[in-house]
Amino acid sequence: MPEHKNIELYCVRAEFGTYTQQFLDGGYVAIGWLPDNDLSNIKTREELYPLYKSAYPQDISNVVIGQQVGQIARFLLEITPGDYVITPAQNTEYIYYGIVQEDAYYYASMPDTCPYLHRKKVKWHKVPIQRSQFSVPFQNTIRSSLTVFYISHKKNFFTTIGKPHLVPESDQRLEFDYYTSILNRILELDDQEFEILITHILNALGFEGSEHTGKVGDGGVDVTGELNVANMAKIKLFVQAKRYKLGSKISANVVKALRANIPAGGQGAFITTAGFQKKAKAIAIEAGFPRIGLIDGEQLVDILAEYWNDIPNDFKEKLELKTGLVPS
Numbered sequence: 001m002p003e004h005k006n007i008e009l010y011c012v013r014a015e016f017g018t019y020t021q022q023f024l025d026g027g028y029v030a031i032g033w034l035p036d037n038d039l040s041n042i043k044t045r046e047e048l049y050p051l052y053k054s055a056y057p058q059d060i061s062n063v064v065i066g067q068q069v070g071q072i073a074r075f076l077l078e079i080t081p082g083d084y085v086i087t088p089a090q091n092t093e094y095i096y097y098g099i100v101q102e103d104a105y106y107y108a109s110m111p112d113t114c115p116y117l118h119r120k121k122v123k124w125h126k127v128p129i130q131r132s133q134f135s136v137p138f139q140n141t142i143r144s145s146l147t148v149f150y151i152s153h154k155k156n157f158f159t160t161i162g163k164p165h166l167v168p169e170s171d172q173r174l175e176f177d178y179y180t181s182i183l184n185r186i187l188e189l190d191d192q193e194f195e196i197l198i199t200h201i202l203n204a205l206g207f208e209g210s211e212h213t214g215k216v217g218d219g220g221v222d223v224t225g226e227l228n229v230a231n232m233a234k235i236k237l238f239v240q241a242k243r244y245k246l247g248s249k250i251s252a253n254v255v256k257a258l259r260a261n262i263p264a265g266g267q268g269a270f271i272t273t274a275g276f277q278k279k280a281k282a283i284a285i286e287a288g289f290p291r292i293g294l295i296d297g298e299q300l301v302d303i304l305a306e307y308w309n310d311i312p313n314d315f316k317e318k319l320e321l322k323t324g325l326v327p328s
Contacts, residue, residue: 023096
């Protein structure tokens with residue numbers, strides 16, 4: 001791999017995690033379009049159009065054809081040795097990642113337990129990473145309905161997996177520490193103001209009847225709300241919202257205490273200005289217990305930035321931030 005190559009990041013889904021284990025065990029990522037064609041000699045996207053139209057004559061929409069051919073071309077021509085790929089686990093709380101190897105593409109002419117025949121060799125990292133460790137914009141990106149897509153949030157990804165040296169220099173240059181600057185403004189709120197701010201954020205996210213409940217003896221629940229998704233699903237959320245000094249890590253016992261106060265059928269969220277210990281992250285999604293979403297300081301800033309226009313003016317004035325969360 002040339003030393004000057006920019007390392008890119010892509011997602012290749014495994015049919016909602018159905019074939020993730022096959023990807024891992026076989027050391028590859030794969031796609032299933034055009035199963036009767038070995039694509040080893042394809043050099044351009046244009047060469048794929050007649051193959052696709054012949055294989056799928058029922059697809060007559062140019063939009064559909066363009067989207068599908070685009071994904072095949074992305075897998076075949078854009079994902080190159082040295083790039084990183086991710087694939088969600090069947091348990092969507094986790095993501096696997098790996099590095100594309102040299103001479104990556106091969107055509108598996110004999111199907112095995114994975115029916116996808118177009119494959120690229122990948123050296124997988126053995127331990128998955130929790131989706132919740134990534135920034136909110138990164139998590140939103142990987143909700144794409146596409147099977148193969150490019151991910152632009154490389155800085156967050158490489159920093160989260162402990163390889164900040166792979167972040168492009170252009171992404172490393174910041175005029176000021178954005179997150180620290182905003183979090184310091186949030187820390188100027190008192191406990192009650194912070195909890196009420198979280199209530200406003202829940203309202204902006206679509207939770208109905210969100211209310212501030214924080215009081216002595218409440219078992220750690222500071223805010224509650226109910227999300228009704230087009231009357232198809234309802235989620236009752238019990239939130240603990242706490243300001244902690246930047247750089248501190250919330251322990252598993254603190255998260256477990258919140259879990260003990262979530263009634264059957266409910267879910268929890270712990271929203272803070274700090275971070276979480278590794279054991280706390282495991283406790284939050286432990287099987288057999290109510291799920292607890294963990295929102296650390298940087299993720300809180302991401303959410304606040306996305307819904308800033310829905311926050312009441314008195315809080316905007318209190319935090320002294322302008323649109324885009326730039327200090328005024």
